[in-house]
Every structure is written in structure tokens, then in C-alpha cells.
Amino acid sequence: QVQLVESGGGLVQAGGSLRLSCAASGRTFSTYRMGWFRQAPGKEREFVAAFSWSLGSTISADSVKGRFTISRDNAQNTVYLHMNSLKPEDTAVYYCAAGPWQRVPVTAGGNYDYWGQGTQVTVSS
Numbered sequence: 001q002v003q004l005v006e007s008g009g010g011l012v013q014a015g016g017s018l019r020l021s022c023a024a025s026g027r028t029f030s031t032y033r034m035g036w037f038r039q040a041p042g043k044e045r046e047f048v049a050a051f052s053w054s055l056g057s058t059i060s061a062d063s064v065k066g067r068f069t070i071s072r073d074n075a076q077n078t079v080y081l082h083m084n085s086l087k088p089e090d091t092a093v094y095y096c097a098a099g100p101w102q103r104v105p106v107t108a109g110g111n112y113d114y115w116g117q118g119t120q121v122t123v124s125s
Helices: none
Strands: 002-007 010-013 018-026 032-039 046-052 057-060 068-073 078-083 092-100 119-124
Touching: 002 092, 018 032, 018 092, 018 119, 032 068, 032 078, 046 068, 057 068, 078 092
Parallel strands: 010 119
Antiparallel strands: 002 018, 018 078, 032 046, 032 092, 046 057, 068 078, 092 119
């Protein structure tokens, strides 16, 4: 079992920045792929960013590429989502997720077993 707790959400003006954190507890953190997803009101959950074993790096959605960066600190059992140049369309509840490294594609929410409770990000225009 892995427990995930997100924090760092809030209200920010367009063009601003936020850093989301996801603290993990339970089984060995480093053995899981970590990812971020988001869900806006009335919309389906969508992939934001994740680590890719095959690429040996990270992958992010086109809508956030160049603005959002995912990072992790295995020693602290924490994964981060650094969000810059925020836009009103980034407004959503953001969730971190953990799943086995071997499950692909990394963009599919169904390939993650554990989810946090979510943190609200609101970007005003």
C-alpha cells in the first residue's frame, strides 16, 4: 500500500507559479512510477506529467510542455509538480498517482494503483 497526500494548491493569477508536492508513505517509494493528473469541472481526468522508465526521463502533456516540470526526491519520498506561466485553463483539481513502472502507457490513469485526495489549483485571469 502507498498513501499519497498532495499539497501546495491555491489561487494564483495568470502568469504566476505554484509548486505542488505529493508526500508518499507506505511501501518503497522509489519502486513506483509517479505521475500527476488533473480534472477540471465538467471534464474528464487528464494526464499532466509522469516519469518514464523506457525514456529514462519525464513525459508531459502537450498542454503543459515547457511550463510544468515533474521532479522527485526519493530520500524525502516526495514528488513535485513545478508549474510556471499558469493559465486560467490550468484550473483543476490536481492528483498525484503511483503505479508499477512496467505498466504503459504512462499517460493512462488506469495504469496507476494509488491516488491522492487532490489539491485545488485556481488560476484567475
